[in-house]
Amino acid sequence: MSFLGGRSNANASAVNYDKMEMAVTELDTVTDFFNRMVSSCYTKCVGGRYPADGDLNKGESVCIDKCVAKYNEVQKKVGEKLQSRGAAAQASGAAPGSGSAFGSL
Amino acid sequence: MSFLGGRSNANASAVNYDKMEMAVTELDTVTDFFNRMVSSCYTKCVGGRYPADGDLNKGESVCIDKCVAKYNEVQKKVGEKLQSRGAAAQASGAAPGSGSAFGSL
Amino acid sequence: MSFLGGRSNANASAVNYDKMEMAVTELDTVTDFFNRMVSSCYTKCVGGRYPADGDLNKGESVCIDKCVAKYNEVQKKVGEKLQSRGAAAQASGAAPGSGSAFGSL
Amino acid sequence: IEKKQMQDFLKMYANIVEKCFTTCCNDFTSKALSSKEDACVANCTEKWLKHSERVGARFAEFNAEQASQ
């Protein structure tokens, strides 16, 4: 659950919770999120430049650490925003505002 | 069928027609086309700039409407071009120019 | 096997070899590699510019030929590098340096 | 089909994170989001959703038009 940065929500039905839990913990999803983080941080911290050698220099290493932290923060923020907007409910075809399937994340 | 912007073609065999109909109406394909349109129009009309607020301004809204229209036009044009070139036939391993599997779209 | 630019390796177990052979020759993988080559070479040799006509000019054609050759070279180099680093072993959860699953490519 | 919707949602989620991170975060001297970055991410997310809804509405109109021709 920590992956999507949300908190559990007693209002969410157990059924939806289980389904999303399943989907979220699916390897594909985690791998996709991780790969995007790797690519984004590579672009911000390492990429583009012609590499002088095969090591990460000090600046790059520090940048990567902060980049991962910020990327995770952004993930949380966006997750909370989608949750508050009931985007998951919309996306899953439920009446908007009716439930909080995504609240359970 | 409107999705790919083509017209039905009496020359196409019923079998191929059905198969392609199926493939085309598959949710995955529509979702893929739609997502690319969302991304392309975001880049052209909204993206990149540091957002001042959470609303689409007038200019962005107008841009999005035209962008969707043009994207759909381009889709049609490219579809017709592929059709006339028999690209589908080639792609499906049939003798080029022999049939018009894609003509049925 | 030539696809990944490696050489067969007598140390690799037959089982792993078969599994990887399967994965590598899977159409999906070849298609993915090929599509990335098409895109990369398009960007380097053709793309971006407003096309004056529908033909590849001399410069573009020559560029494409070299581009494909270099892309294949890079693929080999990266494959050898991953092989020597035992990246496949790591990725497959085996103890690093323990085997050479990737050596069989 | 429900699984498909969940996957689409998760993909949209991942897309927003990627786009808004790229747009909003350019300073990697601190670990925490600055208040400016924080506001940017909120606005960026909101804008993406509104953009996506508008594209969807226009696309639906276009398809309805095509179907009726």
Next chain:
Amino acid sequence: IEKKQMQDFLKMYANIVEKCFTTCCNDFTSKALSSKEDACVANCTEKWLKHSERVGARFAEFNAEQASQ
């Protein structure tokens, strides 16, 4: 396998649309394609197909060479 070919074809189709739209369309004050944009899309599509065929031919040669070594 036929399904796979259809999917590959649809992916190529979607790729061409995306690339040629990005290259050719930069004016969003009108809904219709200008004649210049229209020609650009036609040329861009044609070029992409020829490019793709050429890459395919070189790639096949390369693979044949490797296999014979």
Next chain:
Amino acid sequence: IEKKQMQDFLKMYANIVEKCFTTCCNDFTSKALSSKEDACVANCTEKWLKHSERVGARFAEFNAEQASQ
């Protein structure tokens, strides 16, 4: 699951090839990699792997932290 790992590995492989080719190869007057390009590809690959490992390590720490809260 083993098949999944193989696929992830092949995807990473394809990503590295694409990124390092884009970064390192800009001269298409010859077919062979120049020694400069060759060194660039080697360094680029090495850097990507180290980068990827570092991101993985930080991500794991973050997840462990979250789980313990």
